[in-house]
Amino acid sequence: MKKLLLAMLSVMLIAVLAACGGGEEANSESGGSNGEGGTVTLEASNYTFDQDEYRVPAGDVTIDLKNIEGYHGITVEGTDMKIDGEGSATANLKPGEYKIICSIPCGEGHHEMTAMLVVE
Numbered sequence: 001m002k003k004l005l006l007a008m009l010s011v012m013l014i015a016v017l018a019a020c021g022g023g024e025e026a027n028s029e030s031g032g033s034n035g036e037g038g039t040v041t042l043e044a045s046n047y048t049f050d051q052d053e054y055r056v057p058a059g060d061v062t063i064d065l066k067n068i069e070g071y072h073g074i075t076v077e078g079t080d081m082k083i084d085g086e087g088s089a090t091a092n093l094k095p096g097e098y099k100i101i102c103s104i105p106c107g108e109g110h111h112e113m114t115a116m117l118v119v120e
């Protein structure tokens with residue numbers, strides 16, 4: 001009788017351990033900096049970006065920059081993302097608001113060339 005009880009206990013213990021392991025896996029997939037991320041496309045012209053605000057899920061965020069008019073680049077404050085002219089950059093971003101600024105002195109409206117990257 002005692003042996004049966006012991007066997008039942010150990011089966012329960014294994015079940016509990018397995019459940020815990022599964023939970024941890026799920027957490028590491030959905031949590032922190034390993035979110036889905038995404039790509040945003042910025043179109044730069046003299047002297048503005050095509051949107052004031054770009055929204056993207058947290059994780060590996062890629063920015064594609066296109067120059068529609070003039071020659072512009074971007075830096076994203078608080079990250080090491082930097083693009084001169086056309087191209088793309090990727091960084092792992094946590095939720096927050098990041099200011100995008102034109103990195104190339106492109107003309108008289110240069111200082112107004114800002115936009116917001118909202119990472120959710």
Ligand SMILES: [Cu+2]
Nearest residue numbers: 072102106113
């Ligand atoms: Cu510019």
